[in-house]
Amino acid sequence: MDTQQQKRAAAVAAVAHVRSGTIVGLGHGSTAAFAVRRIAERLEEGSLTNILGVACSMAVEESAVRLGIPITSLDEHPEIDLTIDGADEVDPALRLIKGGGGALLREKIVARASKREIIVVDAGKLSPALGIRFALPVEVLPLASRTETRYLASLGAAVSRRGGDNPVMTDQGNYILDCRFGPLDDPEALSRLLDARPGIMAHGLFIDLATDLIVGDPRGVHHITRGDDPSGLFAAVDDSQA
Secondary structure, eight states: OOOHHHHHHHHHHHHHTTOOOEEEEEEHHHHHHHHHHHHHHHHHHHOOOOOOOEEEHOOOOOOHHHOOOBBBOOTTTTSSSEEOOOOOOOOOOOOOOOOSSHHHHHHHHHHHSOOEEEEEGGGGGSSSSSSSSSEEEEOOOOOGGHHHHHHHHHOEEEEETTOOOOOOOOOOOOOOEEOOSSSSSSSHHHHHHHHOOOOOOESSOOOOOOSEEEEEEETTTEEEESOOOOOHHHSSGGGGGG
16 A cells, blocks of 8 residues: 555544544544545445534634534533544654644644544654654744744754744644654653743644554554554564664
8 A cells, every 4th residue: 555545544444433423523634634534425325423523623624514524613512532633753652743734732622622532644654752753843822932942942952933934824823833853752751841831832742642543554454552562563663763
């Protein structure tokens, strides 16, 4: 399977866990988009009924409405049964880096409201340590952009504002700083530091949020849950970049 086929296979496998009569979080990104389309197909064919979706971005909400998926909000349904979302990087502890698509704040809010968070990825997103393959996105208030850039640099990151002089704006009107730390020895400690900064609205470290990981790779689809031994799944990961 090529990368797109891997993504679609993982997403289709995840949607098989969606049940009728539930609240479903609709993730943002290229792999999650396959899941949104598969949910719409199941609704149309009648194998799935009476669901409501909570979208992780305005773009996903617009796409879901076009596809005929009924949409609700966290205000109306503050507890989500299952969310299907993607990730930019996943380590063997099911810790994630997310935010490449710029929806990290809403993604994290939806993830924390979810009883079950299924992450769908292709094999290229597996990594022996977070930070090897992907920069860490950090969403900041525009007025705090310079202050937080200096702070993040003091922690050892090479920081760039997404979009440069024409900054990318999130759905909440914030900037994104992409921070290259290299391999993260202690993602939990970094997460706590970033959570304590008032100018940082969200960061892309998702720790203890993923309950399931579904991976599409050239061999097929693989599903592990939190607490499983992932060594077999990660055995093929090239750790030469560590």
